[in-house]
Amino acid sequence: MTHLEELLAVAPSRISEAMTIAELDALDAEFVGRSSAIAAARRSLGEIADGAERGLAGKSINQIATQISALLDARRSDLLGAQESRRLSEDAVDVTLPGRRIPRGTHHLVQSTMDEIVDIFVGLGYTVATGPEAETEYYNFTALNIPRTHPSRLESDTLYLDYGGKKDEVLLRTHTSPMQARYMEKHDPPTFVVVPGRVFRSDAVDATHSPVFTQLEGLAVDTNITLADLKGTLASFAQQFFGTDTKVKFIPHYFPFTEPSAEMHAYTNGRWIELLGCGMVNPAVFENVGYDPAVYTGFAFGMGMERMAMVRHGITDLRTLLASDRRVLEQYR
Amino acid sequence: MKLTRSWLDDFVSIPSQDPNDLVEAFESMGHEIEDWHVIEPAFTGVVVGRVLEVAAHPNADKVRIATVDVGIEILEIICGAWNFEAGAIVPVAVPGAILGEDFEITRRVIRGITSHGMICSEVELGLGDEADGIMVLNGDYPHAVSAIGKDFASVVGLPDTYYEINVTPNRPDCLSVYGLARDLSALYQIPLRDHHIDVEESGAPNDVAVTIDVPELCGRFAGRRVRDITVGPSPHWIRWRLTQAGIRPISNVVDASNYAMVEFGYPTHAFDVDRLGTNIVVRLAAEDEHIVTLDERERSLTPSDLVVTDGITPVAIGGVMGGAATEVHLGTSDVFIEAAHWDPATILVSSQRLGLGSEASKRFERGADPSFCALAADRVAQLLALTAGGKAAPNPVDEDPAAIAPWTISYPLSETSRILGIAIDSATTTDLLTRMSFGVEGIDPLSVTVPTRRPDIEKPIDLVEEIARLHGFDSIPATVPSGPGGGLPYEEKRIRTIREVMVGAGFYQTMTFSFIGAHDLDRLSLPDSHPARSAIPVVNPLNETEGVMRTTLIPGLLKAADSALGRTSNEVRLFEVGKVFLDGPNAIPDQPERLGFILAGDPESRWHSEASEFTVFDGTGTWEVVADALNVHDGSLRQSSLPMFHPGRCAQILMGEDVVGTVGELHPEVASAFGLAGRVVIGEVELSKLVAERGPWTYVPPSVFPPVVFDMAFIVDKAVAAQAVVDVARTAATDLLESVTVFDVFEGGSIDVARKSIALRFWLRAPDRTLSEAETGPVLRNIAQAVETHLGGELRGAV
Structure with missing residues (x-):
């Protein structure tokens, strides 16, 4: 070798x-x-x-x-x-440690409820408008056919502002309905609009009341809108928001700005719950805003966002929605 | 409106006994049920008995022995009550009966004699407050005489059902048992019993005369004179029904008036004629006139109040409250019952001004049916005959200087389908309206005569509502029309983006009240001249802390942060999007929408980074991420010293040249005034400019040529803002500048204590060529020159 x-x-x-x-x-x-x-x-x-x-x-x-x-x-x-x-x-690490990130907050439940409901109506071809929260007594009451003597105008119900040297002309709107009048004054039919926003009442805070709460107003006006359309639209809304098998019923009611008027109740969580007020736009309102009531018909509705959120999520005390408690806010995912 | 089923039974024979059916029936007619329950007797085994004999107890003198016929047997019962004698019809709890929850009646021996049961009082039976003596049914429940031995509960109409109904304001006619019975009769298509009241008249003709000075405000005045009454308690059935209706029984005279009001919806008032005199004049009050009302309070009247006078002085505020001077009292024997029709608006104003809202004023305010005036007075007279021994005088009063007559509406049938979406033919429509006692004539259009009880029905649309109600909302189909679209307006989409960005940046949305306390503005230490000081006052605030409209979102956020801090986290990150309210020249206040946010407390420690504190940079960073999300190119910050902020840690937020917001650390004194410690970072931005519509952006193709990247560090005075260095450098660089960023700031070391080093990174690039040193060299020199010239900056180094 x-x-x-x-x-x-x-x-x-x-x-x-x-x-x-x-x-x-x-x-x-x-x-x-x-x-x-x-x-x-x-x-x-x-x-x-x-x-x-x-x-x-x-x-x-x-x-x-x-x-x-x-x-x-x-x-x-x-x-x-x-x-x-x-x-x-x-180089191994414990990957079960919390990830590196900016923590995420939440939208307020009333906000996300409102967004969701707005989107439902956008899907039905509605547009969205917002209006002033400090409103004139004309738009809040008179334009909506609410008589001068109506008790809702009283200081026990309505918060007035000391504005422009007067104490009885500007108020905090008690519903989103004034935007019905403002919107119709500016837009010709067909009018399909929803108005989300803050409203105010002279109510102390308790389990079911707050001086500030949130409504969504809806209005559909055209040459051929009927109570049947109102029923179908709101039933469709209830089914989209509360579930496809949600049953609704309409019970006659009274509002000065709609006629006929009704309350819609929905069967949810094993019982009937009053959800919202609605009705066919009163011809007097059309006259006030310059729509010809002989030509146009329409329906309107108003619902409380707090109520919608509470019913859907099982919240029984309105004050829950006023809290800034993180344990509450964190649930609003 | 509270009432019992048995009262309705006086007027209609409702086909169903199931109380749920009645709930549904009421609801289908638009009468929302606030509450209802079955009224069960609070006893079992109580029968009707007839007292055959009452004898003394041989061994006791406070009780007696009653021999009572209870149908199947004769019982000896020992009784401590003395308000009855032989012949009395009484409720008898026989052995085995149970009173209340669990009080069982047994035979027991009282002083040597066996008592076979108990004769009961109202209190023992849960039927009232009367505890003095047993119930004697002879007068109160005459039909009990023929029910000896039968179940006592049925004699008093038990079980019964209680309903509380939310009558809508347009239906004053349904503030009565009779009115609701009429709606049920229309719904069920069953007859409504006649309400005709027979008044037996006797004695001298009435000589109380009524003069109406204001027929436009008092269109009708009916009156009944009733003499020889004895004021005392009402029979049990009246007291029981009034109690169920939520009205406290007082005396037979007051109760008769209230009973007639609940029954027929028409309020009446009784005067003591001996105190009233015989000359009633209805007029408006004079300035400075006074009256002491039934509640013993002296009231100042104004010329907008309607008064009933005795010819000289007011004896009642018409439709609102009677006067003390003519009040019915225990010794009253001669009364005059007023049933007048008052102008609703006038009553509303008076009752509100005087704070005297009542069941009566409520009915007048909404519109009581003037056709019921005489009937109501007659009903009271009839009740007084029954319950107080009253004798109605002939010659009742019925002045109707401005009587309201039924009116007629022409109704084209096409209105039904136009509004409801279903056609209902002439015959069916006529039937529906006739059921509601409307007069209907013709085929199409129908001529519909509206009874005076329905002031709400003036136009065809009011009839549509009536037809919809009676035909049933359920019979109307459901269709879903589609709108023309439009969706979310641009601004709303932008606001949604802002909210989404804030949530992604770790903030929780809050929705605070739109009002704040005036003292909140003090707590912010704002100077008096500050625009946020001009807060619009609420005329009728719920409380002091909600006395003015917010001019800034900051106090609400501070209070929310204060209440949230320390509960579950030491860190608070909140934001709100909402309106503020600013004084202005327009018909309504300016109400710009703002974004506000707050960072307070200690940032939560995380395992990968050390906890530090929130600083102004967390605030400016938040603004930057919002601006980025909205593609804002012209945003910038300007170092500022503003009220309520830390003087050295505050910036104005600009878009172009416009100040759109503020961000910074709160002044420590302000923070502590709101209960907050440590650095508190606050930002508030006006959204109108931020969310304003802008056209779509246009694509710029990126250069394919390589960049030239270089860093430059300048030593400048500490007072020189980084933004200023960037701005000067940017201007000095040519079009070749692609971007410039501050990547380091350094103080101390070898640098003068009054100065600092700011290091910038520049990216230069040309769209069409690779840059040569011959091109970039001058750019560097230009920048260095400009920073030196404008800012006194000394180039520390360039790489």
């Missing part, structure tokens, strides 16, 4: 014993480096005179060098792989 063959015999075990890249580098130098036996053998090839013999010897050297290099490369690859595995293993 030649010197080089001996080298080839010991190389596998020595290489496999190298545990670090540095050890392997040393073996690399020893086996195939400049001062290795293989390099020396290559250099001494010139001393072989016979061309064929020299060719054979060179081939033999190269075979051995290639085999050793392959062993070195394989071992290097193993060592690097193990090193990377070790590094990654040391």
Whole structure:
């Protein structure tokens, strides 16, 4: 066995014993480096005179060098792989820790309820308008056919503002209905609009009252709108908001600005609950805003957003919705 | 309106005995049921008995032995009451009877003699307050005579059902048992019993005369003179029905008036004729006139009050309250019953001004039916004959200088289908309206005569409502029309985006009241001249802390933060989108919509970052994220010193040259005035400009050529705003500037204590070529030159 063959015999075990890249580098130098036996053998090839013999010897050297290099490369690859595995293993973290993020807040339940209901009516082809919360007594009452002597105008019901030197002309709107009149004054039929917004009453806060609450008003006026359309539209709303199997019934009622008027009740959570007031727009209102009541008919409705939210989410005390308690707000997802 | 089923039974024979059916019937007619329950007798085993004999107890002198016929047997019962003799018809609790929850009647021996039951009082039977003596039924319940041995409960009409009905304001006719019975008769198509009242007249003709000076306000005045009455308690059935109707029994005279009011909806008033005299004049009160009303209070009258006078001085405020001077008292024997028709609006104004709303004024305010005047007076006279021994005098009063007559409406049938969406033919319509006792003639249009009890029916649309009610809302189909679309207006979409951004930035939306207290503005330490000081007062606030309209969202947010802090978290992040109310020259206040937000408390520690405090930069960052979301390009901040804010940590928010908001840390004194400690970050932004419609943005193709990126650090005075350095640098750079950002600010070290280092990163790029050093070199020099010239900045280094 030649010197080089001996080298080839010991190389596998020595290489496999190298545990670090540095050890392997040393073996690399020893086996195939400049001062290795293989390099020396290559250099001494010139001393072989016979061309064929020299060719054979060179081939033999190269075979051995290639085999050793392959062993070195394989071992290097193993060592690097193990090193990377070790590094990654040391890099492990507890991924169950909370993620890195900006915490998310919530919309107020009344807001999200309102957005959802607005979207239902947008889906039915309505547009959306908003109006002033501090309103004139004309738009809040007179334009809506509410007589001068109606008790709802009293200070026991309505909050008035000391504005423009007068104390009985500007008030905090008691419903979103004034926007019916404002909107119709500015837009010709067909009129399909919903008006979400804040309303005010002279009521102290308790489980069912608040001086400030939120309504959504709806109005549909065209040449052929009937009570049947009112029923169908509001039933569709109730089913979209409370569930497709929600039953509704309409009970006659009275409002000065609609006639006939009704209250819609819905059967939800095992009982009938009064949901909203509605009716066919009173011709007197059309006259006040310049629509011809002989040509146009329409329906209107108004609903309390707090009530909708409370009914749907099982909230029994209105004051819950006034709280800034995080435990409440966090539920409004 | 509270009443019992048995009272309705006086006028209609309702086909169903199930109280639920009646609830539904009322509701289908538009009479919302506020409350209802079955009135069960508070006893069992009580029968009607006839006292055959009353004898002394041999061993006791406070009780007697009554021999009572209870039908199947004769019982000896020991009784402590003395208000009866032989012949009395009485309720007898026989052995085994149970009174109240669990009081069982047994035979028991009293002083050596066995008592076989108990003769009962009202209180013992849960039928009233009268505890002096047992119930004697002879006078109160004459039919009891023929019910000996039968169940006593049925004698007093038990079980019964109680209903509380929310009568809508347009139906004054249904503020009465008779009116509701009429609606039921129309619904069930059953006859309504006649309400004709027979008054037996005797004695001298009435000589009380009535003069009406104001026929336009008092169109009818009916009156009945009743003599020889004895004032005392009413019979049980009157007291019981009034109690169920929510009216306290007082005396037979007052009760008769109230009974007739509940029954027929028409209020009456009784005067003591000995005190009244015989000359009634109805007029408006004079200025400075006074009257002492029944509640013993002296009232100042005004010329808008209607008064009944004795010819000289007021003896009653018409339709509102009687006067003390002519009040019926225990010794009264001669009364005059007034049943007058008063102008609704006048009554409303008087009762409200005087704070004297009552069951009577409520009916007059809504419109009592003038055709009931004489009937109501007759009913009271009839009741007084029955309950007080009264004798109605001939020659009753009935002045009707401005009587209201029924009116006629022409009704084209097309109105039905136009409004309701279903056609109802002439015959059916006629039938429906006739059931409500309307007069109907013709085929189409119908000529409909409206009775005076229905002031709400003036126009065809009022008849549509009546037809819908009687035909039933359920019979109308349901269709869903589609609107022309339009959807959310642009501004609303932008506001939704703002809310969504705020929620994503960790804020909780709050909705605080629109009013604040005037002292909240004091607590903000705003100078008197500050525009937010001009808050519009609420005329009739619910309380002091809600006395003015908010001119800023900040107090509401501070109060919300204060109430939320420490409950479940030491960190508060709240925002609100809402209107403020500003004084102005227009018909209504300016009501701009604003975004307000607050960061207070200690930011919650998280495992990956150390807790620090909220600072103004959390506020400016919030504005920036909102501005980014809305693609606002012209937004900027201007360092400012503003009231209520920390003088060195506050900025105005600008869009272009317009100030649209404020952001900063609250002044510590202001924060502490609202109960908050530490740094409190507040922002308030006006939304109108932020959400205003802008056209779509236009695509700019990005350059494909490489950028040149370099950093420059300048040493400037501490007072120089970073924004100023950026602005100067931006102007000095050419069109080649793609972006510039502040990436480091450094103070201390080798830098002069009065100065700071600001490091900027510039990206230069050309759209059409790779930039050469020959192009970028001058840009760098320009920037350095400009910062030095304009801001005294010294170039610290450039890379």
